[in-house]
Amino acid sequence: MLHGRAIECGRIESLVAGAGRAEDGVLVLRGEQGAGATALLDHAAATAGSVPVLRGACHAGESGVALAALSHLLAPLGRVERGDRVATTLAARDLLTTAARAEGLVVLLDDAHWIDRASADTLVSLLRRPAGHGLVVIIAERAGRVSRLAALPGCDLTPLDAGACAAILAEHHPDMIRRVRERLVAFAGGNPGTLTTCAHALTREHRLGHAASPWAYLERFRSPAQAGLAAPGAVLAALPEPTVALLALVAVENTRELRSITPAANLLGVSLGDLAPAERAGVVGVLDGRIVVRQPLVPAIAYGTASFSLRAAVHRALAAAGHPDGPWHRAVVAIGPDEGLAAELEELAAQTVDAAQRTDALCASADLTPDPAARAARLAAAARLARDAGQTERAKVLDAGCEDHPGHGGIGAEVAGGPGDRAGAEASGATAAALASSWRNLAEGDDTEARLTAAGLLARLRSRHEYGLLPQALEVAAGTLVQSGTWDGAEKALEEGLDMARETGQEHQAARIRARLAWLAAARGEEEGCRALAAEAIAYGEARAAPEVVALGLRALGLLDLGRGRYGEAARTLELVGGAGPDLAEAAVRSGRLDLAAWTLSRMETSGPAARAVRARCEGLLARGKAADEAYARALRAHDRLGRPYDLARTALVYGEWLRRMARRAEARARLTTALEIFQRLGAVPWALRAAEERDATGGARRDPIAGLTAQESRVARLAARGVANREIAQRLNLSPRTVESHLYRAFQKLGVSSRGELARRLPELYSG
Known part of the structure; x- marks a missing residue:
């Protein structure tokens, strides 16, 4: 799956499909290195089906050899003799149209920025005049160069958005924590090739966020011979030494502002003038007082392959220039314990909003702390912050690192099963108070106050990147949305909470949210979805002795039966749990169990x-x-x-x-x-x-909305939409099951639906009041 390229894939699929219908087409894909043009050519080949595919590529060493690209491309079809342009074009056209005449033909050409002039002119000439034989040509070339194929229809491969980049990382590296994903997404700048190259270079420790230094991942780019680094490595190798040093500095200076970089560059013994070769090579540019990195792997390799002395000089220069991350830069080059620097990093952590960044700073502080007791205290504080940031595995590692110290006030019990797996362990202080306040206000009917409190809590947690607490906040926010009638919004909040709970190892919270989603599915009449979600929640609750989760799941199943008119089943399910008063009372009344209804009412x-x-x-x-x-x-x-x-x-x-x-x-x-x-x-x-x-x-x-149905078809359709089985419909209406099937089939045809699920969604929409 090519994340973020749905439009381009759709366009390619349309062209390829046209080849089988004798429709010609041409498209030139233009993008930066790593933008995914080759992957799109792969997609074209994969979707061609029975249509023959002819594939080739251009090469830098042959860009000056006339007809080299075209000769290699068409070699499987025959020989193209060199002559004047008209003769060459006619010969190439004859080969291609002959090959396309039977089943069509898809021609794929990669790296066309290296195409020779004669091949380019011939292709442009023959592709401008469609022959109508199903010849589809898709070409990929590098953006930012003078194109010899500019006259052909093109498609610019723009940078992927953050969501698509995150999806790529989630697919290939599901263990990568959100904080690391966000850092890599920002680093890659929407370039999928850069993103995957960087991600593959990381160790599991890096993916789980255990490395404290913000630049630890850059050290993985140790050799241009690594996978995906040959091209940017070659670019770097062609640059002068002062430019390479300046790029190494740019790699670890996070603001990219000239006013921050210039003093450090001067201390390093280089100047902004040394940036010019990198600008000419397309590695960087300067815009509005900031350095814009266009090929992020090049500065990364500059830092990763630099000697220790150069890296140390870069960090010392930034620290001496008064950079805001000065303590960090000094910590990277520290060679032993340093309580003064450790205290600076602890203070930096206190001033930092982002929970993961606070954790990083406290970890670095602990590493530099000479006193064992103080080190244990800082590690314990870092473990709590890691837990709040949703970094459960990291929290366990940090906690284990200081548990042998007699003064350690460990949090092992709190993080043993992840945030949320021990009541109250995942939240403290203002967060715990806000959660409790929102639930209390909801229970009392003060929905406005509950909604405002939940919204404020969500905003604070997001701004601080405290992902470990988001699932609980999203659950209560969804509760306010359910009460206000914004069910789609509630579902979206719960799904985000479920994703976050799973990502941060919060099995208990994930089970609670599944039960909430099951309730929504029940209220909507989505039987299959409700039962699946409720079953997962109940299974967890029974296995982990979590009765409140079991109760939430059973309440959803009870509501499902109540809505479907299965009142006896609803009553039997709901009387097993507490807090189901209104639904249980109605189910009991409708199933004739008035004593149960009265008992339920007395306890409401x-x-x-x-x-x-x-x-x-x-x-x-x-x-x-x-x-x-x-x-x-x-x-x-x-x-x-x-x-x-x-x-x-x-x-x-x-x-x-x-x-x-x-x-x-x-x-x-x-x-x-x-x-x-x-x-x-x-x-x-x-x-x-x-x-x-x-x-x-x-x-x-x-005004009968289904007047097109007979009276019997209408009755059968309504019962089917409520989830009543055909055999039960037959019993209720005194019909044979075969007759019910016949009525239902005709109702489906008249209403334009093909399943009971569609029927259930369609019938209420037809009522106009």
Whole structure:
């Protein structure tokens, strides 16, 4: 998969497909070295299928030899005799069109920046006049040079965005922590070749972020003979020694600002004038007072292959010039313990926002600390910071490094299973208070305050790169979004939290989030997804003695059955867990277990407006006459004040059903229409179907959204959309299973759907009120 190149791949696939239909096409891919042009040619070859592929490449040593490129490319087809341009073009055209005439032909030419003039002129001439035989030519050449193929249709390969770069690293190096990924993405500048070359050079220690020095990864570029380094190594070898020294300095100076680099360069014995050869070679440029690195591997190799004395001189020059990272630069060249420098690094850690960078600084501080007790204390502090940054493995290593000291206040129990695997171990201070406050406000119905607190916490954690705490914050943020009716946003937050929990080794938190996602799937009627997610959460909870995770999973399964009309199953599932009061009460009433419903109601919370609102709904389910009417009305008013659309719709639905039974049809229709519209907006499919059926049963001015179906087809379709099996539909409607299948098949055709899942999503959308 070519991450970040979907548009280019689509264009290539379209051209290649046209070859099989006798459609000609041409495309020149232009990009920097490593931009992925060769990979796109590989993609073209892979998608050609039965269409023949002819592939070749140009070579630097033959760029001055007339027709060298074309002769090599067409050699499998025949010989191209050198003559005047017209004769040569006709000969090449004859070879290509003859080869393409039967099944089409895909021609791929790489490194066309080395193409000779005669070959380029011939290709341009013959490709300007399509022959209509299915000849498709795709060419790759280096950007930034005068192109001899500029007259042909082209496509510039722009740098990949950060998301695509991160996806590449995640695919090839799944153990790489986020902090290291971000550093490499920034280093590569959107060049996939540079990105993968750098990533392959790292050790597992580097990928897990265990190396404290910000420049430790640069030391991996020790030889231009390493994979992927030959071309940038050759560029570096052609540069004068002062330029190489200046590039080594640029590699470790993170601001790239001339005002920061100039004083250090002078102390190193070089000047900005020495940058000129690198500019001419296309390695760097200068823009708005900053050095822009266009080929980041070249400065990296300059530093990685430099002698120790040159690297030390670079770091000393930056430190002496008063660079903000001065303590770091002195630490890199320190040759023994130095409490003064260790204290400076500890102070730098205290002033740094990013959690991973604070960890790095404290680790370096500990390494330079002469006193064993002080060293242990700094390592323990670094371990806690690593845990907060989501670097669980690093936290364990750091903790183990100081646990033998008698004064060590270790965190082994806290990080044994990753952040979140021990209650409260993953959060402290302001973070713990914010999480608790958000959950408390949600429980009490103060959604606005919960949302603001969660948003502030998320912003703080993101800005500080405290990834280890993000899953918990995203879970509570998703809770606020569920209550406000922003279910897509809640799902997105939960999925991000799940990814982060898995990445940072938080199995417990991952299981909790799976259960939350299962609840969302249940509310939407997505049975397969709900059951899969709930099963994973419950299995974890049972294996790890985590009853709250089991309860969350069972609540999702209970809601799924309740929405699908399987009331007995819902009641049996929900009575196994606590905190399922409203759903359990409704399932118990609908399955005829009134004693269970009354028992559930007696134990429901009344401590806040949200709890009182859902309790009032449940009181209505068990009450009769005026008492039921008043309970439902009270619940509706409370839900409306709270601004919780799902709860409002659930209450409007049961109230509307009660009003219909009381023959108050106009009122019932109004309540049921409200419920239907909200459920439609939320995507709560089974609840929308139930509201639609109840509303239609009130009679009145009905606009049947599925009037194209017969009455029996409509009934079968609605039951199928709610997840009822064909055999059960047959029993309910007194039909044979074969007749049910026939009705369902015709309904699928009329509604333009091909599965029960599509039917479930489609039916509620058709109701217009």
